[in-house]
Amino acid sequence: MSITFHMATPNFAFEARDVDISQPLSAADVAQLRKGWLDAGGVLFLRKQDITPDQHIDFSRHFGNVYDQGPVNNPALAGYYLEGYPQIFQVTNKKLADGRPVGREDAGTYWHSDASWQPEPPTGSLLYARELPSTGGDTIFANMYQAYETLSEPMKKMLEGLEAQHTLLSAVLQTSYAKEYVGKLDQAQSKNAVHPVIKTHPETGRKLLFVNPGFTSHIIGLPRDESKAILDYLFAHSTKPDNVYRHVWQLGDLLMWDNRSVMHYAVPNYKAFGIRYMHRTTIKGIPQ
Incomplete structure (x- = not known):
């Protein structure tokens, strides 16, 4: 072939x-x-x-x-x-x-x-x-390698080492998941994990941005308003036309x-x- x-x-x-x-x-x-x-x-x-x-x-x-x-x-x-x-x-x-x-x-x-x-x-x-x-x-589809690579160097340095909370509750509160978890918000809240904001792909070795509007609730260790401002910027940056x-x-x-x-x-x-x-x-x- x-x-x-x-x-x-x-x-x-x-x-x-x-x-x-x-x-x-x-x-x-x-x-x-x-x-x-x-x-x-x-x-x-x-x-x-x-x-x-x-x-x-x-x-x-x-x-x-x-x-x-x-x-x-x-x-x-x-x-x-x-x-x-x-x-x-x-x-x-x-x-x-x-x-x-x-x-x-x-x-x-x-x-x-x-x-x-x-x-x-x-x-x-x-x-x-x-x-x-x-x-x-x-x-x-959004290319999260390119999303990372097109960040400014100061932004990359600031994000390096930070971690973010990901939870199903975030999607339940804002998407079609809501109808599946009526009266079961505690179950959605229990489904969560922490991931680095910047990850390295295990096969390619390339760095990428690992946050998403559906499930990423906040950056750990930052005040909520700072976390929201940074995440909102990263979400908008990741989905620019050049990245999709x-x-x-x-x-x-x-x-x-x-x-x-x-x-x-x-x-x-x-x-x-x-x-x-x-x-x-x-x-x-x-x-x-």
């Missing part, structure tokens, strides 16, 4: 071409795709894939350990997994005949890094487009993102234009 990579935007997000992941991949193919994913800043996509759920899961295993109902940590969402495939989460505005949702409709409709409130957040996710509206439903890639989905797209180096935002502007039905696997760790 002769894989080629094409930049979707300067220095961020690559399209891998001449790849059919319904067919077995050699070790060399996998190594090339993994290198392309890391070189792309953590966003890699493949067009015109025609894969089964089993093939989706098998491909995901090349890049990490696949979660089995793990990512949500919320029993209320257990029914949103594809029947017979607890590794595949359904993200969709589809409804059953009785009006119940097929999957999680408003997943990710805010800037975030998946489950950064966990001590060891997921490595990444692989999202596959099975049905799309006539317009809308894009996903936007907007993916316009096509049927059969499989897109994988590195949760360690990007934030993402699912744009919820499509509901009047049809069904958006996606399959998502989530990975953790690095395959040995």
